[in-house]
Amino acid sequence: xxxxxxxxxxxxxxxxxxxxxxxxxxxxxxxxxxxxxxxxxxxxxxxxxxxxxxxxxxxxxxxxxxxxxxxxxxxxxxxxxxxxxxxxxxxxxxxxxxxxxxxxxxxxxxxxxxxxxxxxxxxxxxxxxxxxxxxxxxxxxxxxxxxxxxxxxxxxxxxxxxxxxxxxxxxxxxxxxxxxxxxxxxxxxxxxxxxxxxxxxxxxxxxxxxxxxxxxxxx
Amino acid sequence: xxxxxxxxxxxxxxxxxxxxxxxxxxxxxxxxxxxxxxxxxxxxxxxxxxxxxxxxxxxxxxxxxxxxxxxxxxxxxxxxxxxxxxxxxxxxxxxxxxxxxxxxxxxxxxxxxxxxxxxxxxxxxxxxxxxxxxxxxxxxxxxxxxxxxxxxxxxxxxxxxxxxxxxxxxxxxxxxxxxxxxxxxxxxxxxxxxxxxxxxxxxxxxxxxxxxxxxxxxx
DNA sequence: TATGATAGTATATTTTTGCTACTTTGTCAA
DNA sequence: TTGACAAAGTAGCAAAAATATACTATCATA
Numbered sequence: 317x318x319x320x321x322x323x324x325x326x327x328x329x330x331x332x333x334x335x336x337x338x339x340x341x342x343x344x345x346x347x348x349x350x351x352x353x354x355x356x357x358x359x360x361x362x363x364x365x366x367x368x369x370x371x372x373x374x375x376x377x378x379x380x381x382x383x384x385x386x387x388x389x390x391x392x393x394x395x396x397x398x399x400x401x402x403x404x405x406x407x408x409x410x411x412x413x414x415x416x417x418x419x420x421x422x423x424x425x426x427x428x429x430x431x432x433x434x435x436x437x438x439x440x441x442x443x444x445x446x447x448x449x450x451x452x453x454x455x456x457x458x459x460x461x462x463x464x465x466x467x468x469x470x471x472x473x474x475x476x477x478x479x480x481x482x483x484x485x486x487x488x489x490x491x492x493x494x495x496x497x498x499x500x501x502x503x504x505x506x507x508x509x510x511x512x513x514x515x516x517x518x519x520x521x522x523x524x525x526x527x528x529x530x531x532x533x534x535x
Numbered sequence: 536x537x538x539x540x541x542x543x544x545x546x547x548x549x550x551x552x553x554x555x556x557x558x559x560x561x562x563x564x565x566x567x568x569x570x571x572x573x574x575x576x577x578x579x580x581x582x583x584x585x586x587x588x589x590x591x592x593x594x595x596x597x598x599x600x601x602x603x604x605x606x607x608x609x610x611x612x613x614x615x616x617x618x619x620x621x622x623x624x625x626x627x628x629x630x631x632x633x634x635x636x637x638x639x640x641x642x643x644x645x646x647x648x649x650x651x652x653x654x655x656x657x658x659x660x661x662x663x664x665x666x667x668x669x670x671x672x673x674x675x676x677x678x679x680x681x682x683x684x685x686x687x688x689x690x691x692x693x694x695x696x697x698x699x700x701x702x703x704x705x706x707x708x709x710x711x712x713x714x715x716x717x718x719x720x721x722x723x724x725x726x727x728x729x730x731x732x733x734x735x736x737x738x739x740x741x742x743x744x745x746x747x748x749x750x751x752x753x754x
Numbered sequence: 755t756a757t758g759a760t761a762g763t764a765t766a767t768t769t770t771t772g773c774t775a776c777t778t779t780g781t782c783a784a
Numbered sequence: 785t786t787g788a789c790a791a792a793g794t795a796g797c798a799a800a801a802a803t804a805t806a807c808t809a810t811c812a813t814a
Contacts (some may be wrong), residue, residue, distance in 0.1 A: 330553070330590065330593070331593040332551040332552065332553050332554065332593070333551065333554055333591065333593065334549070334551050335551065335552055335554065335634060371549060372552065372623070374549070374550040374551070374552065374632055375625045375632065376625070377623060377624060377625060378621065378623035378634075399620060399621065401618060402597065402618065402621040402636050404591070404596060404597035404636070405596055406594045406595070406596060413593055413594065415554060415597075415634075415636075417621050417623070417634075465688075469684075482761090483761085483762085484760080484761070484762095499802095499803070499804065499805090500761085500762075500763095501762085501763070501764080501765095501804090501805095502801095502802070502803070502804085504762080504763090505801095505802095506802095518761095519811085520811095520812090521759090521760080521811075521812080522758080522759070522760090522811070522812040522813065523758080523759045523760040523761075523810075523811055523812070524759080524760055524761045524762080524809065524810040524811050525760095525761075525810075525811060526760080526761055526762085527761085527762090701792090702792085702793085703791080703792070703793095718771080718772065718773070719792085719793075719794095720773095720793085720794070720795080720796095721770080721771065721772075721773090723793085723794090724770090725770090738780085739780095739781090740780075740781080740790090740791075741780070741781040741782065741789080741790065741791085742779075742780055742781070742789080742790040742791040742792070743778065743779040743780050743781095743790080743791055743792045743793080744779075744780060744791095744792080745791080745792055745793080746792085746793090
């Protein structure tokens, strides 16, 4: 094998790998980045924590398979979803060759008040230290780094807060994603053109209320 | 279909997609970003230009398959190679469901003096306007954007020049990747800590020779 | 009504960027 | 031999952005 077998190739005659999608669903809770995981019921890795995933249907687009996995396992629809990386180490599944096209998803915590049965949130920083099923710890680390990098030059942080949010709340999300404290005044200057005020304020806290903002949709 | 068929799954009983790798090999020639393409000999898309690619061996890691494609088709080894994106539109290959795990590679032009038979370089900006085989035009665009973005926060530009290079040469690479002119003095300040002088100078040009530098390996 | 705590603003300082102008050093042609 | 050309390389300034600190504002509660 390993010769050039593209030349006169009938793909159907070769052994093919199976293909799955796995989704790293991130949210922020208790001031930390958390990941949605399921407890595996079957071998291999029965009893261990794993990412929600599914096999890809033979006529199903990859994005749709990832969205389906999230809907089926976590009961979530319409979330921010983007492809992460494709994992193909021949030994990553002990049964046979299975590729995983991984995706990452971002949702505000408010949409995870009632996690689907069999799923729960785990702190991303800590969970990757423990043994997870397959190479899922590595996938989470990869997702963690990706969103950290993207937070600096895109607006993905907004996907982790609700429609309406306060600036301290948004700043906290950025700080968690970037892994560093930010200066209040500087932060506000930087995102000023991405947000718009509402008339609302928070209330009930034993201190000054904060104004509630919305994401400005591009004009 | 499209139900949750991960629960008690024997992957071998389902129809599986075929999996290929395709490599977008970039280099810089004639002051422009260029891509290595091959002319397809077989259907589908016979006679059209396509990325070098190959089917993935059933026990072959994805990275190795991509490296093998480059070696077989372009005669290149040991190049900078990184995964780009996985393309899975069900209609992307008219024959059957075939996924493509795409990679991008960067080499200095000096390593492409004698392109392998059946391959040639084409300007990246222009070629994506023309019809290419499969979704390869889209893959090249994706790679184009990726390296453009990465050029700003990594050292990938160095992969497009040889071991030794002049600063005007390196600056030109950055300018092509970023798509904009840079100021000489500012550019030099910025990369000063990434390079080290050699004693050599260019010669033979009808003007002042330029000093030759090397990439500084981290201490 | 004073206090604690967080929200929000003003302003100073440093670094980076954008830009212009200048000096240096080679080849080539008169 | 020398002056013109051309690109290499350096100096330096102003504007803008990033970094950092200090201040004022406003709520609940005691």
